[in-house]
Amino acid sequence: MRHILALSIYLGALALLAACSPESKGLQSQPVVEEQSQPEIPHYDPIASQKFDWIQEDGGQSQLDFNPQVDILFVTDNSDSMKSAQENLARNIDRFTESIVKNKMIDYHIGVVSCWDSTERYAKMNKEPFKVGDLRFVKDLNGRAINKRFFTKADATKDSLAKTLNIGVLAYNQGGPEIEEFFSPLSAALENTGHGATNEGFFRENAQLIVVIMTDADDSTSRVSPEEMAKTLVDFKGGKQDKVAVYGVLVNAKDPDSKKDWDLRIHPKYHPECFDMTGKTPKNNGKCTGFGPDRLEQFVVAANVNSGTPDQIRSKYIMDITSTDFGAGLAKMGNDITVKTLAKEIFLSQRPRVNDQGQLMVRVRYGTEKDLASGKAQVIPQKAIGGWLYDPENNSVHLSGDIKYNYQDGARFAVDLIPLTLKQ
Incomplete structure (x- = not known):
């Protein structure tokens, strides 16, 4: 009974x-x-x-405290075609950080790593003092590197953040990357987080993890699919999909070749299928209309899978690196990150x-x-x-x-x- x-x-x-x-x-x-x-x-x-x-x-429970944290990692292309895009980011970085920094509640970390090239040529010629996935040093107002790997709420300023995110470019003939990889440095950045590791202290257990990919190329990491890279991020946050978001500042397939990295141009070295190769000089066969960063777009969709249809995700989480209203796009992205960071569930x-x-x-x-x-x-x-x-x-x-x-x-x-x- x-x-x-x-x-x-x-x-x-x-x-x-x-x-x-x-x-x-x-x-x-x-x-x-x-x-x-x-x-x-x-x-x-x-x-x-x-x-x-x-x-x-019980007001003493940590879930009722409100110290929202966000770790924002830029993965930036430093090939020589990215000079103007990096300068554009530096000029408009205050539009991106405005809502994040203005909200006094948000405890933020902001850092940047560069793309990578796993070819033998890059290994021999690259003279930069950074290993794959290493956070770049913060720069002071004069552009000089200081012994600090990322910005925090306590010490970041708009001008020094702009200088830090403008990591510069390395020309191909000086050992710069040709086959740009973004998944390999992102994976390495997550791994280099333990005690004494290069990126120690940047990633925090309870923080929202935001990744911003900035490039005019596509990812060329071998043996890692976009879906696997997205899963790696979610696993890193303990399986919590809502703790991860990925944004892309990318070229569009419809953008002119002059705005793209060489690997996305209609060029015989990178896309021989677009040319008649039988003669001495390759001739465009007219079959190709343009190439875009397909793998990176797939990564953005997979990492934000709970945010709508693929088209809705691409519309919300990807902005065109060639946009004439670049600052407004960054501001929208920064505001969206702020909203994600401030959302909370109390049991x-x-x-x-x-x-x-x-x-x-x-x-x-x-x-x-x-x-x-x-x-x-x-x-x-x-x-x-x-x-x-x-x-x-x-x-x-x-x-x-x-x-x-x-x-x-x-x-x-x-x-x-x-x-x-x-x-x-």
């Missing part, structure tokens, strides 16, 4: 949770379970006939009640301990944009990344609720 009663209680709880507020319907919908005849069916006490006390989730220790008007009896506040105690804390509204929604499956509160916070040092969240109770 006790087992039957427990089952009935569970079914009753599911039925009540289905009546959540209209703002949260998308997250709160539950399948209807058809009740079977039982000897005794318990029911909820009418809210109007009882007085319920609000309880506050509740008890199921919340729904009142007789169908309203979920949960409230979310943000402020210092003093303001939370005095009732002066900021109240976060229950709504999809600029607020929070309840997830009954995880019994959690999802905070959107576009909430306008009244930032204060040492502030945290408080989640208050009236728990679900049953009549005895």
